[in-house]
Every structure is written in structure tokens, then in C-alpha cells.
Amino acid sequence: MKLISLFLIVLVGFSGYTQAEEPVKKARWYKVNLTLFKQKHDSSIDESFKFEPITLNDSDIIQLHENEPFTLTRSGINAPLALNHENANNGAFTLQDISDDWTEILAKLDPVNQPILYNVQWEQPVYDKQFSAPIYIESSTQHLGQPQLKGLFHLHVSRYLHSKFELQYLSKKSTGIADTLSIQQSRRMRSKELHYIDHPAVGALIRILPVPHPLAPQEAPPADGIPEGAEESVLSTRL
Secondary structure: OHHHHHHHHHHHHHHHHHHHOOOOOOOEEEEEEEEEEEEEOOHHHOOOOOOOOOOOOOOOOOOOOOOOOOOOOOOOOOOHHHHHHHHHOOOOEOOOOOOHHHHHHHHHOOOOOOOOOEEEEEEEEEEOOHHOEEEEEEEEEEEEOOOEEEEEEEEEEEOEEEEEEEEEEEEOOOOOHHHHHEEEEEEEEEOOOEEEEEEOOOOEEEEEEEEEOOOOOOOOOOOOOOOOOOOHHHHHHHH
């Protein structure tokens, strides 16, 4: 009996050691190019879209930053994101200069009928939906004392990358805040592809490119597509 008990103790201890030594999975990092632009108004298309008002939930949002570490606007379930070791280099959610190849893509937009409202590039770790936080968007152009365009951009990963826009748009023809248009669009995406989101009021171009993990630069960028288990980020594993 003593021999069996000793064997069980050794077995439990060995299994605990194995679990402790198991490497923690890291989130995948991506460079995001996002451009929102005004569409030439076509009233004949308006009837096919529902402009139902939406309320922007800013309880846990991320604001892109230039040099200082990013912070969340509120403390909540996503607050540990700011303390995650993957962001210790402060490279996450940092505004970057627009890449030359992205500038070439934007040159195809009509500057008269498709003026750019918001254009940005950054890098970030992408988590599963439960632990992702939306990024706040706000145009520099204003109308009626308000940003002409503001909203949230969501990005998370499961089997594929998934993006979602929640926008409030105030056109120059609007005479009051009540004329604000609410725009909500979702899209399943693949990395390295250019995605175009069409809407009568505001269009979007988005591209998501895999980049090496900043704390493991020797690793090659992930291949196209998301393999099984990629959503198990270090954040969700530790929580």
C-alpha cells in the first residue's frame, strides 16, 4: 500500500511539472492599414440600407497612440491587456507612417467624390473575441462642433480574422446632430488581402498583414490563414 501511495505522489508531481513547463501560446501580431472615405451620395441606394441609430459602447476601448504606452478608457475585463507582457515594449497600437504601397492603393480613390476621412496604420496583437478591445476612431474634420466621423473598429481571431465597424457619420449637409447616420458592418477576413467595405455614405479599405512577434523577432510571420488553436492567446491562457 505504501508503494502505491508513493507512486501516486510521484506521478502527480511529474504531471504538475509537465504542465508548468508547457510553453504559453502567444497572440499573433498584425499590421493594420485602415482608410475610411466619403462616398458620393446616391439617394437611389439609401432605401436598401437601414440607418438605425447605434450607441457606441466605450466602456473598454483602446486609443491609438504615438509614443506613450496605450491605455484603456475604463477598467474592466480587458484591463489586463495593458499589463500583458506582449505589450511590454509599447509597440502595440502605436501609430506608424503610412506604407508606400498603401499610399499607392489610396491613389486610386477619387479625391473629389471619395475624399479620405480617416487614414491610419498600426501594429497589434490579435486575441479571441472575449479578450479583444475595440479601437476608437475619430476623424480630424468636424461639422456642427462634432467629429464628422467617429466610432469603433473591432478585430479578433477565431478560425479566421473578423472585423466589425460601428460608426457615426455626420455629413456636411447635415443641419443638426439628429441627422447623424449610424453605420455597422462586419466582415470575415483573410490576412494579406485587400478588403473593400461598401456603403452609400462611407466606404472602407482595410488590409491586415502578419508581422513577427516583437518579443520573438526571429520567428517568421505566420502563414496565410489561421490554424486551429491560434485564438488561444497568452492573455486568455493566463486568465
